[in-house]
Amino acid sequence: MRLTGLAVAAAALLGVSGPAMAGATLDAVKERGAVRCGVNSGLAGFSIADSQGRWTGLDVDVCRAIAAAVVEDAEKVEWVPLSAQQRFTALQSGEVDVLSRNTTWTLTRDASLGLHFTVITFYDGQGFMVPANLGVDSAKDLSGAEVCVQSGTTTELNLADYFRANGMEFKPVVFESFEESKTAFFNGRCQVYTTDRSGLASLRASDAPNPKDYVILPEAISKEPLGPAVRRGDDEWFSIVKWVIYATIEAEEYGVTQANVDELKANSENPVVQRLLGVSGEMGKLLGLDNEWAYRVIKQVGNYGEIYDRNVGPDTPIGLDRGMNDLWTRGGLMYAMPIR
Amino acid sequence: MRSDGPSRGGFVQPAAVQPPRRVPLWRNPTARAVAFQAVAIAVLLVLAVYLVSTTIANLEQRGIRSGFDFLENEAGFRIGETLIPYSPSDSYARAFLVGLLNTIHVSALGIVLATIIGILVGIARLSRNWLIARLASAFVETVRNIPLLLQLFFWYAAITGLLPAVRDAVAVLPGIYLSKSGLMFPVVKLGNAFPFVAIALLLGIVAAFAFRTWAKRRQDRTGERTPVLLVGTGLIVGFPIVAWLVSGAPLELDVPEKGRFTYSGGSSVTPEFLALLLGLTIYTSGFIAEIVRSGILAVPWGQTEAARALGLRQGRILRLVVLPQALRVIVPPLTSQYLNLTKNSSLAVAIGYPDLVSVANTSLNQTGQAIECISIMMAIYLTLSLSTSAFMNWYNRRVALVER
Numbered sequence: 001m002r003l004t005g006l007a008v009a010a011a012a013l014l015g016v017s018g019p020a021m022a023g024a025t026l027d028a029v030k031e032r033g034a035v036r037c038g039v040n041s042g043l044a045g046f047s048i049a050d051s052q053g054r055w056t057g058l059d060v061d062v063c064r065a066i067a068a069a070v071v072e073d074a075e076k077v078e079w080v081p082l083s084a085q086q087r088f089t090a091l092q093s094g095e096v097d098v099l100s101r102n103t104t105w106t107l108t109r110d111a112s113l114g115l116h117f118t119v120i121t122f123y124d125g126q127g128f129m130v131p132a133n134l135g136v137d138s139a140k141d142l143s144g145a146e147v148c149v150q151s152g153t154t155t156e157l158n159l160a161d162y163f164r165a166n167g168m169e170f171k172p173v174v175f176e177s178f179e180e181s182k183t184a185f186f187n188g189r190c191q192v193y194t195t196d197r198s199g200l201a202s203l204r205a206s207d208a209p210n211p212k213d214y215v216i217l218p219e220a221i222s223k224e225p226l227g228p229a230v231r232r233g234d235d236e237w238f239s240i241v242k243w244v245i246y247a248t249i250e251a252e253e254y255g256v257t258q259a260n261v262d263e264l265k266a267n268s269e270n271p272v273v274q275r276l277l278g279v280s281g282e283m284g285k286l287l288g289l290d291n292e293w294a295y296r297v298i299k300q301v302g303n304y305g306e307i308y309d310r311n312v313g314p315d316t317p318i319g320l321d322r323g324m325n326d327l328w329t330r331g332g333l334m335y336a337m338p339i340r
Numbered sequence: 341m342r343s344d345g346p347s348r349g350g351f352v353q354p355a356a357v358q359p360p361r362r363v364p365l366w367r368n369p370t371a372r373a374v375a376f377q378a379v380a381i382a383v384l385l386v387l388a389v390y391l392v393s394t395t396i397a398n399l400e401q402r403g404i405r406s407g408f409d410f411l412e413n414e415a416g417f418r419i420g421e422t423l424i425p426y427s428p429s430d431s432y433a434r435a436f437l438v439g440l441l442n443t444i445h446v447s448a449l450g451i452v453l454a455t456i457i458g459i460l461v462g463i464a465r466l467s468r469n470w471l472i473a474r475l476a477s478a479f480v481e482t483v484r485n486i487p488l489l490l491q492l493f494f495w496y497a498a499i500t501g502l503l504p505a506v507r508d509a510v511a512v513l514p515g516i517y518l519s520k521s522g523l524m525f526p527v528v529k530l531g532n533a534f535p536f537v538a539i540a541l542l543l544g545i546v547a548a549f550a551f552r553t554w555a556k557r558r559q560d561r562t563g564e565r566t567p568v569l570l571v572g573t574g575l576i577v578g579f580p581i582v583a584w585l586v587s588g589a590p591l592e593l594d595v596p597e598k599g600r601f602t603y604s605g606g607s608s609v610t611p612e613f614l615a616l617l618l619g620l621t622i623y624t625s626g627f628i629a630e631i632v633r634s635g636i637l638a639v640p641w642g643q644t645e646a647a648r649a650l651g652l653r654q655g656r657i658l659r660l661v662v663l664p665q666a667l668r669v670i671v672p673p674l675t676s677q678y679l680n681l682t683k684n685s686s687l688a689v690a691i692g693y694p695d696l697v698s699v700a701n702t703s704l705n706q707t708g709q710a711i712e713c714i715s716i717m718m719a720i721y722l723t724l725s726l727s728t729s730a731f732m733n734w735y736n737r738r739v740a741l742v743e744r
């Protein structure tokens with residue numbers, strides 16, 4: 001909104017948070033005793049607060065993992081719900097330490113918004129959802145449709161690209177608020193809704209009056225690598241966020257789970273597992289943390305597979321197969337840089 | 341300087357009687373005032389330079405791009421409603437222009453409609469008919485006291501909630517369809533007769549005005565009245581029709597036709613535009629009604645009585661005697677209502693109408709250049725407001741001359 005823009009302007013003018021200096025974020029987080037995390041205001045499976053105000057979701061668990069590593073308690077997170085429009089401003093102005101909110105890594109964002117993407121936590125692509133009774137079964141049939149879309153997203157651009165590339169016509173109905181765009185679609189204002197396919201699955205499962213009335217078309221029209229981003233200028237914090245996520249992936253690669261982490265810590269002979277859990281080596285120290293950082297992440301939050309399955313996996317209402325998000329050893333794209 | 345005025349409090353001020361001496365510069369009020377102004381301006385300038393340079397330095401340090409070059413880049417997004425041709429391969433600058441025109445479009449229509457409704461309701465509030473007066477005040481109180489944003493949501497929800505889906509659009513009249521996707525209607529395509537008809541229309545309007553002036557002079561001279569409205573309308577309608585007939589009477593009706601998803605062909609008004617126009621018009625008309633009412637009440641009752649004594653009919657009294665005098669009171673506050681309406685049109689973003697703010701916000705988000713986009717928006721709204729004010733001030737001076 002205009003207000004966020006003004007906030008950026010004001011923050012920039014007054015130099016409120018000053019340019020981030022190496023180590024400043026880690027110190028601030030430790031002093032505060034909590035990680036300030038920018039999340040989606042409501043996207044089931046990724047980031048949503050239940051009636052008790054407890055946040056759940058894949059993006060949310062990433063924040064918990066960071067908190068577990070840095071302030072030793074996965075619950076020590078201050079949640080800052082952000083709309084698509086507000087997110088970058090919030091990160092730029094120092095309102096959040098990390099932005100973990102289904103945000104696509106693109107060149108423009110990486111190079112011109114003063115932020116760094118860390119690691120992809122969810123490989124996605126943009127898709128279309130239509131009412132089942134329209135009888136559409138391919139995105140190629142959508143010429144002439146009215147499409148509801150939220151502004152300030154990569155979605156808006158991909159949509160234009162896709163229709164242009166395929167010589168098809170469409171009419172966008174663009175909303176600034178997620179709420180309004182959902183309502184408009186479910187009210188029948190548009191025949192098509194478009195966003196990341198994970199977002200569609202979430203909408204269909206938790207926002208549609210009756211999920212069976214809607215179908216998600218098979219095409220993925222773009223690449224949407226989603227992952228947390230941090231402010232530029234603080235390399236130490238950048239590394240921490242990166243390696244916390246790698247730790248969850250490496251834990252899955254080596255079969256370290258929430259359930260067996262204590263036992264493995266005590267008995268594992270595998271040097272990789274020993275290094276990961278801080279039994280040997282100085283991995284944590286190198287990051288400016290203690291050596292149990294990754295142990296706490298696995299113990300309190302779980303490995304990547306556990307995080308995935310619990311929030312968006314096949315057994316949840318969202319019901320997404322691992323697909324691209326499976327480990328590289330099983331044909332997916334999840335691959336942790338070696339922790340050594 | 342105050343020497344020949346009455347002395348205050350009965351004291352004679354000694355300084356006043358002494359012969360004027362050359363006062364030192366710092367005691368001279370004019371010089372002092374100038375100096376203060378100069379200092380104030382200098383401080384402001386320094387502050388501005390400081391803010392701008394800090395901002396630029398901060399942005400650079402954080403690796404945030406700045407500058408206005410982005411305006412020439414390809415925008416890459418589509419805009420749902422455009423008055424001029426626009427495609428995603430056009431520049432951000434053109435996208436802004438599309439948004440600006442959409443803002444002007446809805447504001448201009450809103451101003452005209454709100455004025456008409458406002459005048460009618462304002463007069464109705466003063467009606468001697470109890471029911472009409474009460475209905476009018478109920479209307480005014482309701483629309484003025486509910487926040488505009490809520491009213492917009494209301495109209496938008498009403499349109500998209502209550503109307504049938506576009507597949508089951510209702511034909512209000514043959515060829516005119518109403519649905520959640522808006523109002524679809526046929527348009528007449530004049531083909532190559534169009535320029536002639538347009539010119540004829542302009543000529544018709546000019547002729548009608550000329551006729552009105554002539555009729556007025558004649559009435560002043562001879563007292564005879566001419567049916568100005570009838571002849572004027574005849575001229576405005578007649579000229580284009582003749583032009584159309586002369587150019588071979590081409591007629592092609594472009595009727596909306598049902599496609600797979602929506603209708604194609606013809607023309608349409610979207611629910612977003614409709615809801616915004618309704619909301620702005622109705623909300624503002626409440627305020628205008630009050631302004632009109634107070635304007636009319638400001639004209640002394642004696643004027644009406646005098647007009648009655650001359651034997652004028654009620655409608656004429658209002659039109660010839662009361663309204664011209666009331667206008668002097670009405671125009672200044674009316675101006676600020678017009679400005680409000682224009683600025684309020686920025687609430688369009690809430691219901692998905694692609695006005696200037698919506699386009700600027702999208703650009704802001706795609707480029708991350710908040711400061712630039714917001715400055716552009718502010719500059720444009722400022723220009724719009726100042727131009728509206730300038731026009732209304734000019735008009736105000738014109739009606740002010742009516743005073744005798």
Ligand SMILES: N[C@@H](CCC(=O)N[C@@H](CS)C(=O)NCC(=O)O)C(=O)O
Nearest residue numbers: 083084102103104153154178195199
């Ligand atoms: N991945 C895309 C889209 C992300 C996005 O914001 N999606 C929407 C629709 S699922 C959303 O989460 N909106 C929530 C909000 O703005 O509150 C991006 O980074 O631009």
